[in-house]
Amino acid sequence: MMENLNNIRLRCLIIDDEPGAIEGIKLYIGKLDFLEIVDTCFSAIDASTILKEKEIDLMFLDINMPDLTGLEFLESLETAPLTILTTAYSEYALEGYRLNVIDYLLKPIAFQRFFQAAQKAKNTYTSQLLFKQNLENDDNDIYIKQGDSFIRIVWTDILYIESMQNYVKIHLPDKIHIVHQTMAATEEMLPKESFFRIHKSFLVNISHIDSIKGGRIYVKNKELPLSKYRRGDLFKIVINKKLFGK
Structure with missing residues (x-):
C-alpha cells in the first residue's frame, strides 16, 4: 500500500x-x-x-x-x-x-x-486514498497521513470527527489528529452503520454516544450539537441498536 x-x-x-x-x-x-x-x-x-x-x-x-x-x-x-x-x-x-x-x-x-x-x-x-484503502481491509487498523508520517489508529476508537473546511479533526479518547481532507470525503469512506452525521460539522461514532438530550449529544463528556433535521434518523438507529434500552 x-x-x-x-x-x-x-x-x-x-x-x-x-x-x-x-x-x-x-x-x-x-x-x-x-x-x-x-x-x-x-x-x-x-x-x-x-x-x-x-x-x-x-x-x-x-x-x-x-x-x-x-x-x-x-x-x-x-x-x-x-x-x-x-x-x-x-x-x-x-x-x-x-x-x-x-x-x-x-x-x-x-x-x-x-x-x-x-x-x-x-x-x-x-x-x-489511505483512508479508503484501510477501510477496505478486514481489520480495524487504519493509517492516517500526518506530514511525512503515517500514524496507525483503530477506527473503532474514533469518538467523533469535526469539520474544519478542508481539514477534519479526528477525536480519539486520548488525542486529536488533524487530517487534510473534507468532511464529505471522510463520511463517504467510513462505515455508515457505525458513523452518523449529526450536524454539518460533526460525524459521530454511534457506539461512543453516551446520551442524547434534546438538541445535544454527549460523547465522553463532550457536548455536541444535533441538527433537528437528523434527530429522527438518529433515534431510529439508536432504537435498532438498543443502546439505551426500551
Whole structure:
C-alpha cells in the first residue's frame, strides 16, 4: 500500500475559456511528476460531459466563464473531484472556500503558488486514498497521513470527527489528529452503520454516544450539537441498536 501512495499521479482536467490560460497550466503540470493531464475544455458544460466519461482526480477550474460560471458548475456537482480555482478576480475567494476547494489561484499564476496548490491537492488525495484503502481491509487498523508520517489508529476508537473546511479533526479518547481532507470525503469512506452525521460539522461514532438530550449529544463528556433535521434518523438507529434500552 505504501508503495502505491509513493507513486501517486493525479489525473487533471483544465477548464478555462482562455486558451492562453490553459497552455500556462499545462506547462506547469508538465513540471510535476505527480500530475498528468487527462483533458482540457473551454466551458463548464463541456467539463460536465468529460467528468461523466473520464476519471478525474483534480480540476483546475476558471470562475468567469460564459453560460455557467465555475462556481455554479462546482455547486451543481453531486460529487466533485478535488478542485483548484483559477481566476483574475480575488472577490470570489470566500465563496470558493465555502465549496471546499483545495486552493484559489489568482492570475497571472506564479509557478511557486501553483506548486503549493498542487502539493495541497496531492496531500488531500493521498489522505483520502489511505483512508479508503484501510477501510477496505478486514481489520480495524487504519493509517492516517500526518506530514511525512503515517500514524496507525483503530477506527473503532474514533469518538467523533469535526469539520474544519478542508481539514477534519479526528477525536480519539486520548488525542486529536488533524487530517487534510473534507468532511464529505471522510463520511463517504467510513462505515455508515457505525458513523452518523449529526450536524454539518460533526460525524459521530454511534457506539461512543453516551446520551442524547434534546438538541445535544454527549460523547465522553463532550457536548455536541444535533441538527433537528437528523434527530429522527438518529433515534431510529439508536432504537435498532438498543443502546439505551426500551
